[in-house]
Amino acid sequence: MKKIIYILLLFIVCFGINACEKDDICVDGNTPLLVIRFYDNTTDVETFKAPPNLRVSGQLTPDTFGAIIPNTAVDSIQLPLRIEALSTTFSLTTNTTTDVANDNEDILNFTYTTREFFVSRACGFIVYYDTLLDNLTVEGNGDSNWIKRIEIVNDTIENQNAAHVKIFH
Numbered sequence: 074m075k076k077i078i079y080i081l082l083l084f085i086v087c088f089g090i091n092a093c094e095k096d097d098i099c100v101d102g103n104t105p106l107l108v109i110r111f112y113d114n115t116t117d118v119e120t121f122k123a124p125p126n127l128r129v130s131g132q133l134t135p136d137t138f139g140a141i142i143p144n145t146a147v148d149s150i151q152l153p154l155r156i157e158a159l160s161t162t163f164s165l166t167t168n169t170t171t172d173v174a175n176d177n178e179d180i181l182n183f184t185y186t187t188r189e190f191f192v193s194r195a196c197g198f199i200v201y202y203d204t205l206l207d208n209l210t211v212e213g214n215g216d217s218n219w220i221k222r223i224e225i226v227n228d229t230i231e232n233q234n235a236a237h238v239k240i241f242h
Contacts, residue, residue: 097195104199105233106151107183114221114241121148124219124242128169132162144169151233156200160184167219167242177219185230202230 113122123146130138131152141163142150155161166178185202192199222241230237 097193099193099196102192102196102199104153104156105201105230107154107202107230107238108233108236109150109152109238109240110236111148111150112239112241119239122242123148124165124167126167126169128164128166130164130166132164138164149236154183154185154202154230156187159186165220165240179218179220181220181223203228 111122111124113120125146127142127145127147127150128140129142129150129152131141133139141152152161152163160182162180162182164178164180166176168175168177170176188201188203189198190201191197219242220240224239224241225237226239227235227237
């Protein structure tokens, strides 16, 4: 009888140890964001310059934009690109106030290819963006575009530690 109890106890202990599994916590990161830095177009030196009262909206449908950054004055922003599509359109508007007549809107369309990367069972897949901005288009208010020049720094987005796009205004 004692042997059966010891064997049963040993079986329960072995089963309990084998039933444990490590925690599935994702610490390896997410899909990287597009990093845009803003620079002063009037100087030869690359001087950071925050656009006044910048509002960034992402295109949800062909006629609808949703606010991503409501109203800010920073010299760098991070924007999410669509995973399910091969292009993302943003509306970047400066001088946003209660008087809509002062708004100066430029629309940027980013075209890219995606590459999935399996991180782990907990994290699943993340997406890297390749050949970004090969077909970058900027639409605005004709001669009054607030974006004067765009420079592509890195056309592959695999991390968000450095700028991918420089916008001069």
